[in-house]
Amino acid sequence: MSQTSQKNNVLIGKTFIYVLLGAASFLSIFPLYWMFVMATNHNSAINSIPPAMLPGNQLVTNFTNVLNTIDFFGAMWNSLVVSTVITIGVLFFCSLAGFAFAKFQFKGKNFLFVFILVTMMIPPQLGLIPQYFIITKLDWLNDLKAIIIPGLIDAFGIFWMRQYISSNVPDELVEAARIDGCSNFRIYWNIAVPVIIPAFATLAIIKFMYVWNDFLWPLVVLREESSQTIQVALRGLIDAYVRDNGMILSGTFWATVPLIVVFLLLNKMFIASLTEGAVK
Amino acid sequence: MGQNPSQATQAPKKSPLSEKKKEALSAYLYVSPFFILFAIFGLFPILFSFYLGFQKWNGLGEMEFVGLQNFKWVLTDPLFWKSLYNTLIMWVLGTLPQLLVGIVLAYALNSTLIKAKSFFRVSIFMPYVTSTVAVAIVFGIMFNDQDYGLFNILLGLFGIDPMSWSTSEWGLKVAISTMVFWRWIGYNTIIYLAGLQAIPNELYEAAQIDGATIRQKIQYITIPMLRPIIILTVFTSTIGALQLFTEPLIYIGRTFREEGITVVLYLYREAFVNLAFGPASASAIVLFFIILILSGINVLVANRIGR
Numbered sequence: 001m002s003q004t005s006q007k008n009n010v011l012i013g014k015t016f017i018y019v020l021l022g023a024a025s026f027l028s029i030f031p032l033y034w035m036f037v038m039a040t041n042h043n044s045a046i047n048s049i050p051p052a053m054l055p056g057n058q059l060v061t062n063f064t065n066v067l068n069t070i071d072f073f074g075a076m077w078n079s080l081v082v083s084t085v086i087t088i089g090v091l092f093f094c095s096l097a098g099f100a101f102a103k104f105q106f107k108g109k110n111f112l113f114v115f116i117l118v119t120m121m122i123p124p125q126l127g128l129i130p131q132y133f134i135i136t137k138l139d140w141l142n143d144l145k146a147i148i149i150p151g152l153i154d155a156f157g158i159f160w161m162r163q164y165i166s167s168n169v170p171d172e173l174v175e176a177a178r179i180d181g182c183s184n185f186r187i188y189w190n191i192a193v194p195v196i197i198p199a200f201a202t203l204a205i206i207k208f209m210y211v212w213n214d215f216l217w218p219l220v221v222l223r224e225e226s227s228q229t230i231q232v233a234l235r236g237l238i239d240a241y242v243r244d245n246g247m248i249l250s251g252t253f254w255a256t257v258p259l260i261v262v263f264l265l266l267n268k269m270f271i272a273s274l275t276e277g278a279v280k
Numbered sequence: 281m282g283q284n285p286s287q288a289t290q291a292p293k294k295s296p297l298s299e300k301k302k303e304a305l306s307a308y309l310y311v312s313p314f315f316i317l318f319a320i321f322g323l324f325p326i327l328f329s330f331y332l333g334f335q336k337w338n339g340l341g342e343m344e345f346v347g348l349q350n351f352k353w354v355l356t357d358p359l360f361w362k363s364l365y366n367t368l369i370m371w372v373l374g375t376l377p378q379l380l381v382g383i384v385l386a387y388a389l390n391s392t393l394i395k396a397k398s399f400f401r402v403s404i405f406m407p408y409v410t411s412t413v414a415v416a417i418v419f420g421i422m423f424n425d426q427d428y429g430l431f432n433i434l435l436g437l438f439g440i441d442p443m444s445w446s447t448s449e450w451g452l453k454v455a456i457s458t459m460v461f462w463r464w465i466g467y468n469t470i471i472y473l474a475g476l477q478a479i480p481n482e483l484y485e486a487a488q489i490d491g492a493t494i495r496q497k498i499q500y501i502t503i504p505m506l507r508p509i510i511i512l513t514v515f516t517s518t519i520g521a522l523q524l525f526t527e528p529l530i531y532i533g534r535t536f537r538e539e540g541i542t543v544v545l546y547l548y549r550e551a552f553v554n555l556a557f558g559p560a561s562a563s564a565i566v567l568f569f570i571i572l573i574l575s576g577i578n579v580l581v582a583n584r585i586g587r
Contacts, residue, residue, distance in 0.1 A: 025400050032410065112315075
């Protein structure tokens, strides 16, 4: 008797959880699916009741319209360049600094490290206006350098690398290498770097996604179309004279697909990286 | 950049420095890129913001010292208070509910009863991979003011008249909050899930033996053990919510409608549309202190709960 009621309880609980997670998954995926539906439909099919819910045959037309409105591939290329260069730069500089903080003794070490942590608390908008004028003075407006060079500052990356190196690169190994006459940079390069590949992967995913999706700073310093990243360029689609939702969502969809595909392929690593970074 | 690490490895050979000094020198060299770049693109702009807050400047001509006038101007501007009000309302509508829903979803994902967990996890996390601009564009079209807007059709199913989402006080706030909620809910869920998975199973087993109900387990084990993570998410999402910019800018465009303007949008408009760099800097400073105060309150409340 009590066994069947417990079984019933489990069944009810199970059903409830499935319904809850099913609904959450549906609501999470639907806007992305709908983006695809609209990207393949004519504007009139979107602006009707009921609106299109199935993919249409306007995929090529809509995307051609995107290409006629903004420099889509140029902007994607700019985004790729900026994200890749910053990611590689950050991996190198942050691991180097993290290595120094984790394994070297030097005066002011604790102070400098705490200083770096404190900079993480400053809202980025505080320096926005002077930053804009510095970029103007350097003549870097409409130049990807305006994104890349300041983008190399990454306090979290240094913190992350220091923590990882502290607990994963044994002191004995560093000492042994030093006795063998390895230079400091060689110790970093030959001993630390191979061990911290997982930390690199995590930081790379966090950084790449952050830069790829960043909007405010690129909006401020990349005014000319030829220099714009995809996020800024997408805004050009909304500003077009004729509001063609099929075209707008076609551009948005194709700008979103690459990252989604990489995410689906590496989803375990992505989810672990992006959340690990927050919890640690 | 001028930071060539290979030079560091060669230099010590020539000079008879002690091992200790060599180590310290390399260390300074390795951490210097951060400090050099931060000095130029971080610290200097911040200090200069504080300076600009007391100047009258249009970006081209001479600066003129005006004392506290910019602050007075900003703090007596109804639009600034409106932007602060909007930001806080959208924090309540879009950010706070995430914490509750996130815990519920994480609890469900952590259940031992169900299969296909990784499918659910990946789907729920997917919005976070979508860029904020893309989210704002898609939802902007869903929140179309016309009858054929998706959300208006949805309202119609419940017999409610279509809304002018993009021009009404609450319509705008609900639309923008929805965008924020949708993009971040999966992220917070997964963070809570990580927290739930870190709770040792023995605790639940011991409670089971003592005859605890599910509710008691949640109240006395789950919630207290999750506390540090809850505090962390409240802290980070509050700071994020105060910096809300992309969604309203994309959705309301260049009109900067007062129903949807946020503090950062106000700052952006003062600086790059009105070219009033003094008031813009003053508002940046005010925002900084608001964030500081709210973070302080967060820490205080967290300590109180922690006891």
